Amino acid sequence: MDIARQMAKGGCTEGTNVVAARQHAGRGRLSRVWLSPEGSVSMSVVLFPELNRLSHLVMIAGVAVVEALESFTGVSPALKWPNDIIIRGLKLGGILVESGTVSERRYAVIGIGLNVNVTIGDYPEIAGIATSLFDITGKNFRETEVSRSIVRSLEHYYRGIDNSEIFQRWRSRLDTIDRRVTVETGGNHIEGIARDVNPDGSLIIRSDDGIDHQVFAGDIWLRSLA
Numbered sequence: 001m002d003i004a005r006q007m008a009k010g011g012c013t014e015g016t017n018v019v020a021a022r023q024h025a026g027r028g029r030l031s032r033v034w035l036s037p038e039g040s041v042s043m044s045v046v047l048f049p050e051l052n053r054l055s056h057l058v059m060i061a062g063v064a065v066v067e068a069l070e071s072f073t074g075v076s077p078a079l080k081w082p083n084d085i086i087i088r089g090l091k092l093g094g095i096l097v098e099s100g101t102v103s104e105r106r107y108a109v110i111g112i113g114l115n116v117n118v119t120i121g122d123y124p125e126i127a128g129i130a131t132s133l134f135d136i137t138g139k140n141f142r143e144t145e146v147s148r149s150i151v152r153s154l155e156h157y158y159r160g161i162d163n164s165e166i167f168q169r170w171r172s173r174l175d176t177i178d179r180r181v182t183v184e185t186g187g188n189h190i191e192g193i194a195r196d197v198n199p200d201g202s203l204i205i206r207s208d209d210g211i212d213h214q215v216f217a218g219d220i221w222l223r224s225l226a
C-alpha cells in the first residue's frame with residue numbers, strides 16, 4: 001500500500017499493480033494488523049477515480065474479487081459488510097481502500113489480501129476466524145494467476161460498470177443483510193438487524209426499539225451475532 005501510494009503520487013499509470021511476495025507490516029482498517037503468511041496474495045492497485053466513484057471502489061473490489069475467484073477456483077465467496085471476503089463465515093480475505101490527492105489529482109489505492117496457499121491452522125492468531133483457498137479446496141493456486149485474474153476483473157468493473165449496477169451486484173453478494181449484528185462506533189454500541197445497505201455503501205441497522213440507524217464503514221466494528 002505504501003509503495004503503491006508513492007507511485008500514485010509520482011504519477012504512475014492508472015492500473016499499476018504492486019504485489020508483495022512477503023509482507024511484514026500488513027494492515028487492515030483502522031491500522032489493525034493484517035497477517036500475510038507465505039502463500040497469501042497481497043496486492044495493491046493504483047487508480048485515479050472521479051469523485052463520484054470513490055465510495056464505490058470498495059464495492060468494485062469486492063465484486064471483482066468474488067467473481068474472479070468463482071471463475072477459476074469454483075468456490076463462491078460472499079462479502080461481509082463492509083470489506084471482508086468470507087466463506088462459510090470465515091475470512092478468506094480483506095479489502096482496504098486508501099485515497100488522497102496529489103497536486104489536486106485524486107488517487108486511490110485498492111489493497112487486496114487473500115489467503116491462498118495457506119494452511120490457516122499453522123497461524124494461531126487467525127485460526128478460528130480465517131480460511132484459505134487451500135483449506136477449502138485442498139488445491140494450490142499460482143499466486144500470479146490469482147492476482148492477474150483479479151486485476152482483469154477489477155478493470156472490467158472499474159471501467160465498464162456504472163455505480164448503480166455495481167451497487168446492485170455488491171448488495172446481492174452481501175452476507176450481512178438480515179443478520180443480527182452489533183456495531184461499536186466510538187463509545188456507542190448498536191445492536192439489531194442489518195436491514196439493508198444504501199447506495200453510498202452505508203448499512204442500515206434496525207435496533208430492537210424499531211429505530212433505523214445508518215452506519216458508515218469509517219470507524220466501526222461489526223460482529224454478526226447469528
Ligand code: ATP
Pocket residue numbers: 027028029030032033034035036037083084091092093094095115126129130131220221222
Ligand atoms: P473484522 O473482520 O473483525 O470485521 P475488519 O473487517 O474491521 O475486522 P480488517 O481491517 O478487514 O478488519 O482486517 C483486520 C482483522 O482481520 C484483524 O484484526 C484480524 O482479526 C483479521 N486478520 C488479520 N490477518 C488476517 C488474515 N490473513 N486472514 C483473515 N483474517 C485476518
